[in-house]
């Protein structure tokens with residue numbers, strides 16, 4: 661029951677468009693993903709923001725004294741795509757030491773998310 665209430669709150673937050681630097685809804689989603697899919701292995705101080713990153717990527721992850729996931733404001737991202745991108749970036753954080761940008765470790769992270777149903781839930785089951 662607690663999970664259902666949290667999921668309803670997160671779905672409500674997801675209808676808020678991603679704009680400016682207001683990514684509080686995505687912070688909540690990332691905490692949920694960390695508990696639900698990553699067994700709390702993501703750092704708890706991941707910062708999520710949005711700005712024009714002057715490239716063609718939807719989002720990038722950087723490491724300063726903490727990880728920062730930056731959504732590119734050149735794109736209007738919503739409708740649940742931002743959650744998939746967040747999982748993509750979370751796998752970058754967990755496999756940060758890997759040299760290749762989308763190497764074997766990152767792909768295994770994404771495949772594990774697929775295997776445990778993360779994408780199914782976001783892409784299929786969240787629609788009524």
Ligand SMILES: [Zn+2]
Pocket residue numbers: 748752761762
């Ligand atoms: Zn990537």
